[in-house]
Amino acid sequence: MVYEIIVGVKVHRLELERAAGGWECRLDGQRVHIDAVIPRRDVLSLLVEGHAYEIKREQTATDLHMWVGSTRFAVELRDPRSLRSRQHAAGDEKGPRKILAPMPGRVVRLLVAENSEVEAGQGIIVVEAMKMQNEIKSPKKGVVKKISATPGAAVNPGDVLAIVE
Amino acid sequence: MFKKILIANRGEIAVRVIRACREMGIRTVAVYSDVDRAALHVRKSDEAYPIGPAPASDSYLRMDKILDVAKRSGAEAIHPGYGFLSENAKFAQACADAGVKFIGPTPHSMNLMGSKTSARQQMEKAGVPFVPGTSRGLASADEGEQVAERIGYPVMLKAAAGGGGKGMRLVHTRQELRSSLESAQSEAQRSFGDSEVYIEKAIVNPRHIEMQVLADEHGNTVWLGERECSIQRRHQKVLEEAPSPIVDPDMRRRMGEVAVKVAQAANYTNAGTVEFLVDQQKNFYFLEMNTRLQVEHPVTELTTGLDLVHLQIRIASGEKLPFKQSDVAIRGHAIECRIYAEDPDNNYFPSPGKITVLLQPSGPGIRRDSGMYEGWNVPMDYDPLLAKLIGYGTDRQQAIMRLERALYEYFVAGIKTNISLFQRILCDADFQAGKLDTGYLDRLLAKGNQAVASNAPEKERATLEMIAAIAAGMFTVLDPASAASKDKEGNTTGPAADPSNWKQKGRSEGLR
Numbered sequence: 001m002v003y004e005i006i007v008g009v010k011v012h013r014l015e016l017e018r019a020a021g022g023w024e025c026r027l028d029g030q031r032v033h034i035d036a037v038i039p040r041r042d043v044l045s046l047l048v049e050g051h052a053y054e055i056k057r058e059q060t061a062t063d064l065h066m067w068v069g070s071t072r073f074a075v076e077l078r079d080p081r082s083l084r085s086r087q088h089a090a091g092d093e094k095g096p097r098k099i100l101a102p103m104p105g106r107v108v109r110l111l112v113a114e115n116s117e118v119e120a121g122q123g124i125i126v127v128e129a130m131k132m133q134n135e136i137k138s139p140k141k142g143v144v145k146k147i148s149a150t151p152g153a154a155v156n157p158g159d160v161l162a163i164v165e
Numbered sequence: 166m167f168k169k170i171l172i173a174n175r176g177e178i179a180v181r182v183i184r185a186c187r188e189m190g191i192r193t194v195a196v197y198s199d200v201d202r203a204a205l206h207v208r209k210s211d212e213a214y215p216i217g218p219a220p221a222s223d224s225y226l227r228m229d230k231i232l233d234v235a236k237r238s239g240a241e242a243i244h245p246g247y248g249f250l251s252e253n254a255k256f257a258q259a260c261a262d263a264g265v266k267f268i269g270p271t272p273h274s275m276n277l278m279g280s281k282t283s284a285r286q287q288m289e290k291a292g293v294p295f296v297p298g299t300s301r302g303l304a305s306a307d308e309g310e311q312v313a314e315r316i317g318y319p320v321m322l323k324a325a326a327g328g329g330g331k332g333m334r335l336v337h338t339r340q341e342l343r344s345s346l347e348s349a350q351s352e353a354q355r356s357f358g359d360s361e362v363y364i365e366k367a368i369v370n371p372r373h374i375e376m377q378v379l380a381d382e383h384g385n386t387v388w389l390g391e392r393e394c395s396i397q398r399r400h401q402k403v404l405e406e407a408p409s410p411i412v413d414p415d416m417r418r419r420m421g422e423v424a425v426k427v428a429q430a431a432n433y434t435n436a437g438t439v440e441f442l443v444d445q446q447k448n449f450y451f452l453e454m455n456t457r458l459q460v461e462h463p464v465t466e467l468t469t470g471l472d473l474v475h476l477q478i479r480i481a482s483g484e485k486l487p488f489k490q491s492d493v494a495i496r497g498h499a500i501e502c503r504i505y506a507e508d509p510d511n512n513y514f515p516s517p518g519k520i521t522v523l524l525q526p527s528g529p530g531i532r533r534d535s536g537m538y539e540g541w542n543v544p545m546d547y548d549p550l551l552a553k554l555i556g557y558g559t560d561r562q563q564a565i566m567r568l569e570r571a572l573y574e575y576f577v578a579g580i581k582t583n584i585s586l587f588q589r590i591l592c593d594a595d596f597q598a599g600k601l602d603t604g605y606l607d608r609l610l611a612k613g614n615q616a617v618a619s620n621a622p623e624k625e626r627a628t629l630e631m632i633a634a635i636a637a638g639m640f641t642v643l644d645p646a647s648a649a650s651k652d653k654e655g656n657t658t659g660p661a662a663d664p665s666n667w668k669q670k671g672r673s674e675g676l677r
Contacts (some may be wrong), residue, residue: 014637
């Protein structure tokens with residue numbers, strides 16, 4: 001089996017093949033013998049030439065992370081053929097930017113009206129969850145094109161609250 | 166002794182009290198809101214009754230419903246935990262009127278201490294040192310500006326009924342005062358149903374050190390040592406320890422004696438905490454008295470060897486304190502980490518949701534008071550405190566090492582927690598040197614995440630990265646079906662669910 005695995009920003013090529021007493025593993029051309037078991041869901045016990053590692057898998061709606069000890073790595077498994085297609089447009093200062101609810105909660109109040117000009121970092125909407133009121137801030141300087149949040153409404157993570165252009 | 170106690174709370178503290186009751190052979194009655202049917206405190210209790218919808222104001226704050234359950238179940242006493250109704254004198258009075266013992270101080274003492282303004286007035290009379298400011302609520306923003314001008318900026322605005330940092334604002338200049346006062350008042354109104362806000366001179370970079378007291382109903386009051394609570398964020402405590410790194414036996418005795426004086430001035434009974442601000446010259450000022458069991462009570466339990474909940478129950482049942490002040494000895498060192506459901510990568514926003522994986526530490530010198538379990542859905546309606554991890558050792562250094570080890574074992578997935586924050590704090594040089602004040606955590610956080618990134622040396626990190634890559638592949642090979650497929654709500658579906666992209670990808674890769 002061949003995988004292309006992105007850890008952080010680095011692309012690794014991983015080949016795995018069943019072998020006596022475990023797996024033959026070839027990572028970026030480097031060959032190691034490994035043994036792996038899953039003692040419980042989302043936990044992997046990995047032995048690499050005598051070294052023992054416990055790796056925890058954490059998956060959210062959008063990301064996959066591997067925790068090796070206390071160190072967390074963002075991981076992506078990718079189809080090698082579509083490598084070029086995935087260029088992130090993050091950090092783009094031009095064009096409209098959506099403001100998303102970062103957690104489930106309730107909209108308490110709006111701090112600006114539609115079509116008002118805002119600075120980067122200016123509070124747009126106040127969302128309350130777990131007794132804390134959190135100001136959701138504008139990611140950029142611009143004009144608030146649309147506010148879809150209404151005070152009192154419940155929101156889920158990833159819901160679009162407003163759009164700043 | 167009581168035969169049955171109702172616990173008017175939820176989360177880890179309800180579980181903590183239920184455990185004490187079981188140890189003492191007392192039956193327990195839990196109450197729960199609609200979203201807490203599957204909560205741990207309900208599972209651990211002997212009896213449980215629903216008390217209404219999710220919002221606390223419709224359930225955990227409903228005195229009538231809770232007293233009704235007490236009556237129906239035949240509970241003789243109510244333990245209020247912390248938060249909710251724990252410092253509500255009206256509730257304590259309603260309990261007394263209903264013939265149910267409230268495990269805590271009398272309504273009279275609570276009224277006196279519950280309002281921070283009347284507490285100040287009382288302490289002025291008793292000659293207790295306190296911070297300059299007003300001893301009553303501000304009538305107007307104009308008055309606030311005048312007082313602030315007199316005592317000098319920066320000033321602190323505080324809700325008279327407050328606690329936990331709610332309704333509290335630090336004001337640096339006259340320009341900020343008006344809007345800060347308005348928001349403090351509105352937050353106080355929402356959180357406590359009382360918009361009274363008063364003003365105090367802000368002591369720059371103080372330490373926050375508190376003294377545990379215990380008083381029986383026969384006139385005996387003792388102090389049980391201090392807790393250092395300077396590590397806070399948004400006025401919310403994050404990590405506490407006992408003893409404080411800067412308090413020596415003489416200072417401890419002096420603080421303890423003032424705390425006992427405070428308690429006696431209020432005819433205080435049961436467990437209480439006297440909070441002090443400590444300036445850079447180690448002068449201490451009375452801040453307020455918390456008329457409840459504190460979140461951080463375990464560090465005092467570990468360093469004194471006492472069980473505060475057992476003692477609370479025994480005091481409430483009319484027993485005398487079973488020891489004298491001279492019997493109290495502080496031994497070893499304990500540090501508590503408050504594990505919150507919040508996202509360190511997203512400005513510590515609350516992070517409710519389903520806990521998909523939970524690996525919990527144990528072993529020597531580790532105590533874990535938890536209200537969570539794997540598969541539980543953390544509701545968004547309450548405080549984000551999930552659990553408390555407490556490390557105990559012969560000395561501070563050993564307590565730190567044990568906690569670091571336990572945090573390494575602790576793993577929570579599905580929701581975000583602040584576990585990584587404690588790993589940063591515990592290895593920080595200032596923390597290890599005991600150089601703490603209430604601005605400490607903001608300064609640490611301002612340094613950004615480099616501290617964590619550089620945790621592992623470069624070469625070791627490269628190795629770990631390779632391990633992560635191999636693990637990702639092995640997970641896919643060995644366990645493709647449970648590779649956490651997601652429905653639209655972001656909930657993880659079980660292993661029997663539709664084949665995920667992972668599985669399909671794994672298969673297509675395998676076919677190549």
